Amino acid sequence: MSRLLLPGVGPGLADHLAARGPLQAVDAVWLADEVERAGLTGRGGARFPLHRKLRAVAGARKPVVVANAAEGEPASRKDATLLERAPHLVLDGLDLAARAVGAHRRIVSVHEGPGVAHVRRALDERPGGEHVEVVDAPAAFLSGEESALVSRVDGRPALPRTRPPAVWQQGVGGRATLVSNAETLAHLALLARHGAADFRAEGTREEPGTMLCTVSGAVRRGGVVEAAIGTPLAAVLSAAGGPAEPLRAVLVGGYHGAWLDAGLLETPLSSAGLAPQGASPGAGVLVALPASACPLRAAAVIVRYLADSSARQCGPCLNGLPALADTLDRLASAAPTGADRLRLEQLTGLVAGRGACHHPDGTVRFVRSVLTTFADDLDAHRAGDCVATTAIRRYASSAP
Amino acid sequence: MSQRISLDWIACDGRGLCAELLPERIAMDEWGYPLLDATPLSADLDAHARRAVRACPTRALRVQHVPAGAAGGPAPASQPLPAGRRQAGTAPHASVARGAARTQRTR
Numbered sequence: 001m002s003r004l005l006l007p008g009v010g011p012g013l014a015d016h017l018a019a020r021g022p023l024q025a026v027d028a029v030w031l032a033d034e035v036e037r038a039g040l041t042g043r044g045g046a047r048f049p050l051h052r053k054l055r056a057v058a059g060a061r062k063p064v065v066v067a068n069a070a071e072g073e074p075a076s077r078k079d080a081t082l083l084e085r086a087p088h089l090v091l092d093g094l095d096l097a098a099r100a101v102g103a104h105r106r107i108v109s110v111h112e113g114p115g116v117a118h119v120r121r122a123l124d125e126r127p128g129g130e131h132v133e134v135v136d137a138p139a140a141f142l143s144g145e146e147s148a149l150v151s152r153v154d155g156r157p158a159l160p161r162t163r164p165p166a167v168w169q170q171g172v173g174g175r176a177t178l179v180s181n182a183e184t185l186a187h188l189a190l191l192a193r194h195g196a197a198d199f200r201a202e203g204t205r206e207e208p209g210t211m212l213c214t215v216s217g218a219v220r221r222g223g224v225v226e227a228a229i230g231t232p233l234a235a236v237l238s239a240a241g242g243p244a245e246p247l248r249a250v251l252v253g254g255y256h257g258a259w260l261d262a263g264l265l266e267t268p269l270s271s272a273g274l275a276p277q278g279a280s281p282g283a284g285v286l287v288a289l290p291a292s293a294c295p296l297r298a299a300a301v302i303v304r305y306l307a308d309s310s311a312r313q314c315g316p317c318l319n320g321l322p323a324l325a326d327t328l329d330r331l332a333s334a335a336p337t338g339a340d341r342l343r344l345e346q347l348t349g350l351v352a353g354r355g356a357c358h359h360p361d362g363t364v365r366f367v368r369s370v371l372t373t374f375a376d377d378l379d380a381h382r383a384g385d386c387v388a389t390t391a392i393r394r395y396a397s398s399a400p
Numbered sequence: 401m402s403q404r405i406s407l408d409w410i411a412c413d414g415r416g417l418c419a420e421l422l423p424e425r426i427a428m429d430e431w432g433y434p435l436l437d438a439t440p441l442s443a444d445l446d447a448h449a450r451r452a453v454r455a456c457p458t459r460a461l462r463v464q465h466v467p468a469g470a471a472g473g474p475a476p477a478s479q480p481l482p483a484g485r486r487q488a489g490t491a492p493h494a495s496v497a498r499g500a501a502r503t504q505r506t507r
Contacts (some may be wrong), residue, residue, distance in 0.1 A: 123483070161410065162408045162409065162410050162411070281470060313409070313410045314409040314410060314412070315409075315413075315414045315431055315433035315504075316409075316429065316430070316433055318433040318504050319433075319504055320431075341471055350430075354409065354433070355409050356408075356409045356410045
């Protein structure tokens, strides 16, 4: 499955135009209509319908469009890969979005590092590229959060701010701002060339199109793969070379996502397919956990990272996330008490929905999936045992 | 059209005046931050709510107007509190862990 990332096509403008064809001028109203017909939703995790964002911002005075390639999620590399291999698709999409809303400023927010140079190099090749602003985003989990991104563009620290007003009402410089994930814009660039029907040729009727997935962990060839929405998770893992060893579970949707037991890998990669499992595709992050690893230890490391990533602006997050991490550390250790599990549940109730952004909510979603998917491990640890290491011991004792 | 209390979480510093002045809608968590009841404010609570809003040292507490049946802005979250009782002259709850050594403040 290759629509966005074509093998053998270089990142330069000449290769881009040869492989994709030129971008014809399009009417702003037609474009929003076509986006609606296509059913293109955001690929940054929230999956919000792009046409609604376009129309909301289009009515404002001097709106701004921002391509979000901040990619703060450590397990995600899809936007970095797009900027490295197909930057002109993203920049075409940014130009199209700007035309659709009548934008006065076009901005690319890119994860600090090599991606900045990729974008600048691509902009140098484009007529009018000198008018696109490039802002680097710090390598922090919350950098890609919409309002944190806007703060950074405005020259303030990359920290979320209180809503309302929403970013689409008051964003960069106080202006209505369309923030769109880099991959969403890349899809837009193809949509403007080939139309809604072509976009809908892949995926499901309710969730059309393809999405980029970053597959990592216990797989043979971790990396970025493109999959039609609705593809079974097992097939997406196969595209990354398949499991490198027997799997216990897969983390779906990144550090704010949910764990799926390895027995559920026929589940389709779609909102509809994953919702019954308490998960969602998010920004396409899949981390394969081997059976030889203690899932509670893996989860504790992630929650500690999430706690350290707090913007430290809101009391429940600042206090509650470290408490969650401490409790999970104890549960992952050799001898947790019964009170620890209750405490974990109590903390999830105290933290969710109480903050300026969704960092605490995402963390709670992750923790709740640990409680569900790894309930057996919690019981085992309580009894002084560990399912993962027991499996290794059993294998070792049966080996010749 | 109804009204409910809401909070600017970034401005809130967990001072606790709101919970003392409007216990019918605001309790405190173990770190001293408000647990908000999003139940619409009845007429008899209106004056108390406005007093709580004025008393907030960081102007974090708000009264939000919610059109009947609309989703409104981000909800203040949490379940309705057990019916709070207004007691003249006494602090309503044990100051839950306000002095707890590990409580961290945002400022």
